[in-house]
Amino acid sequence: MLKNYFKIAIAVLxxxxxxxxxxxFGISFTLTILMVLTAFIDKVGNSKYPDKNRDRSLYIVQLEERGEKNGYTSRGPSSYYFLNKYAGSLKTPVKVGxxxxxxxxxxYVNDKxxxxxxxYTNADYWDIAEYDFLEGKPFSKVQVDQAAKVAVISEDTRTAYFGANQHALxxxxxxxxxRYKVVGVVKNVPITMFTFYGDMYLPxxxxxxxxxxxxLGGSYTAVLMAASASDVPKMAAEYATAVSKIKVESKDYDKLYSFADPYFTGFVRIVLGRGSDSGITTFYLGLFIFVVLFLMLPAIxxxxxxxxxxxxxxxxxGVRKAFGASSKTLVYQFVVENIILTLLGGVIGIGFSLLAIAFVNASNVIPNLELTLNYLVLLYSLVVCLFFGLLSGVYPAWRMSRLNVVTALKAR
Amino acid sequence: MLKHLFKLIWNKKRQNFLLMTEILVSFMVIFAVFSLLVNYYMNYRKPMGFEYDRVWSVEYRPGVSFKTKDSLVVFYDNLRNKLNGMPEIEGITFVSDNSPFTANTRQSNVDYKKQHARSVNWYDADSGYPNTMKVKVLEGRWFGKQDDAATVKPVVINQQLRNELFGAGKALGERIGEEQRFRVVGVVNDIKDKGDFSSPGNGMYQRLDTSNLGWVNKLLVRVSAKADPAFESRLYRAMSNSFKNSNIDINHLTAKLEDINKQTLIPMIILLIVAGFLIINVALGLFGVLWYNINSRRSEIGLRRAIGATGKNVSAQLVTESVILATISLVIGSFFAAQFPLLNVFDLQSGVYVTAILLSVVFIYLLILACSLYPGKQAAAIYPAIALHEE
Structure with missing residues (x-):
């Protein structure tokens, strides 16, 4: 029976x-846009290189000072002193990068x-961020303490400075x-990984x-790594307690905000964060409104x-009813038809998405950013398409199937 | 005639409602896209206001701190002499971090009597600025040695700020700012320092002197046509000899302009591609629906032909029907769109919105015409005998 429906569907299409x-066209194109968009968000907010331990890490990216009296605000990264003193003394983290x-x-090489x-990094940084080393290894704690003039460079820097595929160690x-001595060469990191990006890493x-x-303010950020993912809430709470005890000794400011956030929240906090609000709710709301508005047109x-x-x-x-088909059978047939249409659109959409992503990667709009397809979002998008397909295809069919045979036949 | 067409539309209100919603949403999307495009285009047409093609920015970070004012003066005088001594250099000026084509901004409000100017860009610069940037001093003068003894801080403002604060009145010599801290000594032309597509905002220039020169991390250098990569690396070495403990970064403003334009252009191109596909999608959909509608009205059309309507009459009727549908949607859409200039939502000039609304209305009408002309023509080709015979 299913096979028959399939044949009918193909014939109708x-x-x-x-x-x-x-x-x-509508289905596949809408999917393509959604896929490229989510691939981008996924890469920026969820990339696993080089911080492979992200599920048990928290990030301190911003320090905000506020003066309630005069309306002053200052926002930015923290100083090394601040992070070392307050994050470095916590009990829960096993490493603080x-x-x-x-x-x-x-x-300048040959006037070019x-x-x-x-x-600049400390030694623990290299234990948390697991960079892929093409040559050598990171600098050690001893080298950091001695202020040795050593550097870890990126693959791009090696190519630019020494030439393609030359050894730099x-x-x-x-x-x-x-003059810095090269002790290691790592795989490139895209600039969107703002806490890990660099061409040259120094003690x-x-x-x-x-x-x-x-x-208190400076140019440093910190990554706290717990022993396991279950310790993460405890770590955030411990840091919050430590920060709440800080006395602000400044004539302009009386309040201080600093949080240990999950990676993506930290990212959003830099753009939208104000005081104790990280702005993540605003971000998701904005994204939701955009996607709904964007989907509305193709859906209608x-x-x-x-x-x-x-x-x-x-x-x-009308004819099918006249020959004894029940409403249920008819609705069933239209469901199958719509599923086939949506899946076809989905397949074409995946094809287009792959092409678009390959194009974005090849055009190198953001260097070293390699986008990939997010299959979970693909599934959701297909479900949404299916929903609208069923709403628009099956509901009228169902209503029509309940018409009198005579009326249906006459409607022509 | 019109009344009759309205009746026809009303009879099929459920189906027409969907069509109208689709046109309405398309209109809003097109309106958003056109607002952006018109805004960028209007900014693009304005002159840049300064010459950037042979200007380099030199950053040194961290700067140098001095124990006494005298040592600071000696250091910067020596540096100026050293740089001005290079034959390739035509002019230099120290500037604040918000130099042209960077993402940095520094803004605040400026008051003059009852007038209140919002988002005024504060720039710091020294006496070499007009010569390096080639901006024109329209009234008064730029900073110079005579300001050393000034008790009230001298400032130069740009033309836009001048118009906003003083209108047609006198600007030179007036005191502005909080507690009337500043005295206007000159007016310069506006510059688009955030790239080709940015609008030149209000601007106010403060003089860099011994009190704030220690905070500066950047200078702009105008070089002659002879300056080559070898000179750049020589300049780099000269700078790193002067700033022993700083990182030096030299950038050409032409390259910085390209970067900052890209930040506007890339999102705009992505938006255009997405909007373009949405419109193709909608156009195909509209075309399909209109085409089907006409096919299902063959008997009605046949009947009209039989009692004397010409082919032209028929197609005109169908096209007018679609245009009426579009007009209803556009009236509703324009009502919503008109709220943007009325409520001043995004701080754009109302001219931008009005142009955008007009362009979008024209665009939607063209789209509707394009989608209904062919089905209309097909309807005109229906022979009454055949159509009625089918029935």
Whole structure:
């Protein structure tokens, strides 16, 4: 029986090629846009390289000081002193990685400028972020304490400075008139991974700004890693307690906000965070409204086209009823038809999405950002398509199937 | 005639309601896209206001701190002399972090008597600025040595801020800002310092002197046509010799302009692609529905032909029906769209919205015409005898 429905469905789809094309185009195109969008969000918010331990890590990315009296606010990364003192003394984390945001500098090779974004880190940083090393290994705690002039560089920097596929281990890179010995080369990280991105990683003790300065604001962020994922809430609470005990000793500010957030919340906090509100609710609400608005047009279109298709087939329904088909059988048939249409659209949509993603990756809009398909969202989107397909295709068919045979036949 | 058409539409209200919703939503989408495009285009047409093609920005971070004011003055005088001594350099100026084509902004409000100017960009610059950037001083003068002894801080404002605060009145010599801290000594032309597609905002320039030069991390250098990569690396070495403990970064403003334009262009292109596909989607859908409607009205059309309507009459009727449908949606849509300039939602000029509404209305009508002309023509080709015979 199912096989019969399948045959009928294919025959119907082929009979009205134009309408089939419109439906398929709508479904597959909408899917493509959603897939590319989610692939992007997924990559930015959920990428697993290089922090593979993300499920048991928390991130301190922002420090906000507020003066309620005069309306002053200052927002930005923290100082090394602050993070080392308050995050470094916590009991729950097994490791606390502290690193600066990337800074711009440049090196000149044969009068050609190479832009280098460098980043200062402590030794624990390398235990939390598991970079893929092409050569060598990270610098050690001893090297950090001795302020040794050593550097871990990215693959891109190695190519730019030494040439493609040249070994760099043990060679020297000169930046701002200082020579650093290369101890390791890591795989590139896209700039969207803002807490881990850099072209050159140096021990924080080499920092030209004074890392002993007791200011609270600075240029550093921290990653706290717990022993297991179940310790994460405890770790967040411990940090919150530690921060609440800090006395603000400044004439301009009287309140201080700093949070240990999951990765994506931290990301959103930088853009939307105000005081104790991380802005994640605002973010999801905005995204939801956008997606609903975006889906509305194709959905109305799909409903419109589907209703037209069904009206056109009223005589067919009349004939089938006249020969004894029950309403249930008819509805069943239309369900099958719609599922086939949606799946076809889905398959084409996946094809388009793969093409679009390949195109985005090849165009290198954001260097080193490799997008991939998110299958969970694909499933959800197909369900949404199916829902609208059924709403628009099956409901009118069901109503029509309950018509009198005579009326249905006459409607032609 | 019109009354009759309304009756026809009303008779099929359920199906027409869906069509109208679709047109309405398309209109809102198109309106949003056109608002953006019109805004960018209007900004793009405005002149840049300064010459950037041979200007480099040199950053040094962290800056240098000095124990005494004298050592600071000596250090910066030496640096200026050293740089001005290079034959490739035509002009230099130290500037604040919000230099042209960077993402940094520094804004606040500025008051003059009852006038209140919002979001005024604060720039810091020294006496070399007009020569380096090639901005025009329209009234008064730029900063100079004579300001050393000034008791009230001198500022130069841009033309837009001048118009907002003083209108047609006198600007030079007036005191502005909180507690009348500043005195206007000059007016310069507006600059689009956030790229080709940005609008030049209000701007106010403060003089860099011994009190705030220590905070500065950046200078702009105008180079001659002879400056080549070898000179760039020489400049780099000269800078890193002066700033022993800083990281030096040299950028060409042309490259920075490209970057900052990209930040506007890439989202715009993505938006255009998405909107374009949505419209194709809608156009195909509308076409299909209109086409089907006409096919299912063959007997009605046949009858009209039989009692004397010409083919032109028939197609005109069908096209007018669609246009009426569109008009109803557009009236509702324009009502919503008109709220944007009335409530001043996104701080754009109301001219942008009005142009966008007009363009979107024209666009939707063209779309409807394109989608209904062919079905209308097909209807005109129906022979009454055949159509009625089928029945």
């Amino acid at each position: 082929r009979r009205r090629k134009f309408f089939t094309f419109i439906s398929l 502290i690193s600066s945001m990337f800074n711009f500098s440049s090196a 400028k190479i832009a280098i974004n460098f980043k 043990g060679k020297y890179v000169e930046v701002d008139n200082i 924080y003790t080499l920092s030209k700004e004074d890392y002993r300065s007791k200011a 279109n799909l409903v419109n086209v589907n209703i037209t298709r069904i009206m056109e087939r009223s005589s067919e329904i």
